[in-house]
Amino acid sequence: MASAANTNLNAVRETMDVLLEISRLLNTGLDMESLSICVRLCEQGINPEALSAVIKELRKASESLKASENCTN
Amino acid sequence: SSSITELLGALCDSSLSGVSWKRRALGGLSREGFCRALKRCAYGVLLSKLFQDGTKGSASGPSATANTPPRNKVLMICFDLRVSGCREEAERLEEQLERLPEGESSGLKEVDAVLELLVHLAGSSPPPPTSF
Numbered sequence: 265m266a267s268a269a270n271t272n273l274n275a276v277r278e279t280m281d282v283l284l285e286i287s288r289l290l291n292t293g294l295d296m297e298s299l300s301i302c303v304r305l306c307e308q309g310i311n312p313e314a315l316s317a318v319i320k321e322l323r324k325a326s327e328s329l330k331a332s333e334n335c336t337n
Numbered sequence: 338s339s340s341i342t343e344l345l346g347a348l349c350d351s352s353l354s355g356v357s358w359k360r361r362a363l364g365g366l367s368r369e370g371f372c373r374a375l376k377r378c379a380y381g382v383l384l385s386k387l388f389q390d391g392t393k394g395s396a397s398g399p400s401a402t403a404n405t406p407p408r409n410k411v412l413m414i415c416f417d418l419r420v421s422g423c424r425e426e427a428e429r430l431e432e433q434l435e436r437l438p439e440g441e442s443s444g445l446k447e448v449d450a451v452l453e454l455l456v457h458l459a460g461s462s463p464p465p466p467t468s469f
Contacts (some may be wrong), residue, residue, distance in 0.1 A: 275444030282437045283448075287455050289430045290414065293462025294455075298351045305344050305451040314386035316457035318345075318379045322352040323461075325375055329356055 293323070349375040407452035408434060414459060 280300070287294045294302065298319075305315055339347070349372050359379070402410060411434050418427035445451070447460075 272444050275442060277444075279438055279443040279445055279448060280387065282433055283451055283455070286411070286430065286433045286437070286452070287458075289426060289433065290411075290455055290459040291462045291464050292455055292458035294458065295351075298348065301344055301351065302346050303445060303447075303451050304339060304453055304456060305341065305348070306447040307445065308341050308344065310341065310383070311386060312450045312454035313457055314383050316454055316461075317386055318382045319348070319352075319458060320461060321378055321382050322349060324377055325378060326352045326356065329371065336439075 288306075345376060345379050346372070349379060371381055407449050408437075410456045411452065414456070 280296070280303070283303070284296055284299055285296075287299055302315060302319075306312060343453070343457065352375065353368065402413075405413075411430065415430050415434075416426040418424075418430065437443070437452070
């Protein structure tokens, strides 16, 4: 039982490493933390296209916040 | 495993990394308040996409690549990279795609959905600076 769980954990790790490398080559801007969150959201049934739109909106919002920070400096 | 609400909250938090909140708090803008606004925005986008999905067929019709498997979409990106002279990147991408396990052997339930997400986000971030 424990060995089956270990095998699955290793498979997940390996898959995540490959997905992160693909993500990096595609310049998606996702780091391992946000990629892990996205994987879990996809596993919960969230539509990938909708999720990509959410990520782009969140980026816009945080970038405008950072830009306003630079203006006040 | 976490709920969608918790995961969206975590996504909002991670998008705010690198923002300084000490001085902002003095101006009345707190991290919690901004995070709440981000979550509202995230749910707004998700819901708008949900309704778009329901009307897509009747309004504009499905796009040519709507039913293309995500692995094929990545291969199409590889082709575009080659055409634009980025042969090395195309080869690395093809190599990684070959390494990506399919179905249950990946340990994930939705590996193709994740790949689809990566395709949608492709090029949304500037490429890393090249070293000389």
